[in-house]
Amino acid sequence: MIAPEGIEEFPKEIYSVNKTDKPNALLIRSQDMHKTHFGTSVLAIARAGAGVNNIPLLEASSNGTVVFNTPGSNANAVKELIIAMLILATRPVFSSIQWAKKLNGADVSLQTEQGKNHFAGTELNKKTIGIIGLGSVGSRVARATADLGMRVIGYDPYISVEHAWRLSSDIPRARNLSELLQKSDYVTIHIPYTEDNQDLIATNELSEMKDGAILLNYSRWGIVNEQAVIDALDSHKIAQYITDFSSERVINHANTIVTPHIGGTTLEAEINGAIMAAQTLRKYLETGNIVNSVNFPTVEMAFDSNFRITLIHQNVPNMVGKITTILARYNINIDNMINRSREKIAYTMIDTDIITEEVFFDLKTELGNIPEVIRVREIRKN
Numbered sequence: 074m075i076a077p078e079g080i081e082e083f084p085k086e087i088y089s090v091n092k093t094d095k096p097n098a099l100l101i102r103s104q105d106m107h108k109t110h111f112g113t114s115v116l117a118i119a120r121a122g123a124g125v126n127n128i129p130l131l132e133a134s135s136n137g138t139v140v141f142n143t144p145g146s147n148a149n150a151v152k153e154l155i156i157a158m159l160i161l162a163t164r165p166v167f168s169s170i171q172w173a174k175k176l177n178g179a180d181v182s183l184q185t186e187q188g189k190n191h192f193a194g195t196e197l198n199k200k201t202i203g204i205i206g207l208g209s210v211g212s213r214v215a216r217a218t219a220d221l222g223m224r225v226i227g228y229d230p231y232i233s234v235e236h237a238w239r240l241s242s243d244i245p246r247a248r249n250l251s252e253l254l255q256k257s258d259y260v261t262i263h264i265p266y267t268e269d270n271q272d273l274i275a276t277n278e279l280s281e282m283k284d285g286a287i288l289l290n291y292s293r294w295g296i297v298n299e300q301a302v303i304d305a306l307d308s309h310k311i312a313q314y315i316t317d318f319s320s321e322r323v324i325n326h327a328n329t330i331v332t333p334h335i336g337g338t339t340l341e342a343e344i345n346g347a348i349m350a351a352q353t354l355r356k357y358l359e360t361g362n363i364v365n366s367v368n369f370p371t372v373e374m375a376f377d378s379n380f381r382i383t384l385i386h387q388n389v390p391n392m393v394g395k396i397t398t399i400l401a402r403y404n405i406n407i408d409n410m411i412n413r414s415r416e417k418i419a420y421t422m423i424d425t426d427i428i429t430e431e432v433f434f435d436l437k438t439e440l441g442n443i444p445e446v447i448r449v450r451e452i453r454k455n
C-alpha cells in the first residue's frame with residue numbers, strides 16, 4: 074500500500090489518481106512488474122522504497138520510461154529491525170517469554186527466579202559484525218552497531234562518495250569479501266539484488282565464515298543461495314540464518330528466524346517513501362528534471378522559459394547536432410539546453426519561448442523520426 078500522504082502530493086485540480094488504464098506514471102512498492110506490460114503512456118515509474126529488482130529496467134529504458142526510487146527513505150527502519158534481530162539472535166527473548174507466560178500460582182515470582190538460568194544469552198559488545206554494503210542501510214547499521222560496542226568491519230567496493238563521508242573513519246574496510254567473512258561473528262547483507270549479486274553468499278562463502286557465526290539477510294532473496302545456507306545450518310557451520318525473505322524450507326528450519334519482509338514497514342518509512350516518490354514524480358512530470366533515477370542520468374536545469382522540449386534518445390554521437398538542426402529549421406531560438414547520458418541512454422532538455430500547438434505537432438513528428446530518438450515530450454510552464 075502507498076501511504077496516503079504520498080497520494081496527497083498530487084493536487085486534485087491537476088492530477089487524477091487511479092482513474093485510467095493509460096496512466097502517465099506509476100507509483101509502486103515491491104509489486105513484481107516483470108510480467109506487467111506497461112504501455113508507452115507510462116512516462117515514469119516511482120518505486121517508494123530502495124530495491125528495484127521488481128522492475129524490468131532495460132525494458133523501461135528502451136520504452137523511454139524513467140524509473141525512480143527513494144534512496145534512504147526506509148533505511149532507519151531497516152537499521153532498527155537489524156538491531157532487534159541481533160538481540161533476538163543472542164538473547165532467548167521469545168522462548169523465555171513463552172516459558173514465563175505458562176507459569177501460574179502465587180509463587181510465580183519465585184518460579185521465574187529459579188528458572189531464569191535456562192535463559193542465559195550472550196552479548197553483542199566486543200563481537201565483530203561484518204557489513205556487506207555500506208549504502209543508506211549499511212552505513213546506519215555500522216554506526217548503530219559500533220554504538221552498541223561491536224567491532225565493525227565493512228565491505229563495499231562501489232561505495233558512493235556521499236555514503237563514504239557518512240561513515241566513521243574508525244570503521245575498518247575489508248580488502249575483500251573473504252576477509253570480512255573470516256573475521257565476523259555476525260554478517261549482515263545490505264546490497265541490491267542484481268545479476269552480479271545473485272548467490273553472492275553460497276557454499277564457498279559460507280565455508281569461509283567463522284564456525285557458529287550468524288548470517289542476516291535483509292536485502293533480497295537470491296543474494297544468499299538457499300541450498301547452501303540450509304546445508305550450512307544442517308552441518309552447524311553457521312548457527313542461525315535471520316532473514317526477511319521466506320521460503321518453505323527456510324521458514325521451517327529450526328535455526329532460522331524469518332520476518333515477513335517488514336524491514337521497511339514502519340509508519341514513518343512508508344510516509345517518507347511515498348512522499349519522496351510522489352515529489353520525484355511530480356518534478357519529472359512538471360519540469361522534466363530527473364533526480365533519484367535508477368536507469369537515467371541526473372538532469373536538472375532551472376525552468377525559466379515558457380516551453381521545454383525533452384528528448385530521450387540513444388547515447389550515440391551527433392544527437393545534439395541532429396536535434397538542433399531540426400530546431401534551426403523551425404527558426405526556434407534555444408534559451409537553454411542540457412544533455413546528459415548514462416550507459417546506453419541519453420536525455421536532452423531544450424528551453425525556448427512559446428511554440429504553438431500546430432508548430433509543435435510538426436516539430437515533434439520530425440524529432441520523433443530521428444531513428445535514435447525514443448520519446449519526445451513538451452512541457453509548458455505552469
Ligand SMILES: NC(=O)c1ccc[n+]([C@@H]2O[C@H](COP(=O)([O-])OP(=O)(O)OC[C@H]3O[C@@H](n4cnc5c(N)ncnc54)[C@H](O)[C@@H]3O)[C@@H](O)[C@H]2O)c1
Pocket residue numbers: 123124125144145147148151205206207208209210211228229230231232233236263264265266270273291292293317334335336337338
Ligand atoms: N527488507 C527490507 O524491507 C528492505 C528495505 C530497504 C532496503 N532493502 C534492500 O537493501 C538493499 C540496500 O538498501 P540501501 O538503501 O542501503 O541501498 P543503497 O543503494 O543505499 O546501498 C547499497 C550499497 O551496496 C553496495 N554494493 C552493491 N553491490 C555490492 C557488493 N557486491 N558487495 C558489497 N557492496 C555492494 C553499493 O555500493 C551501495 O553502497 C536494497 O537494494 C534492497 O534490496 C530491503
Ligand SMILES: O=C(O)[C@H](O)COP(=O)(O)O
Pocket residue numbers: 102103104121122123124125147334336337338
Ligand atoms: O527495497 C525496499 O525498499 C524494501 O524491500 C521495502 O519493500 P516494500 O516497499 O515492499 O516494503
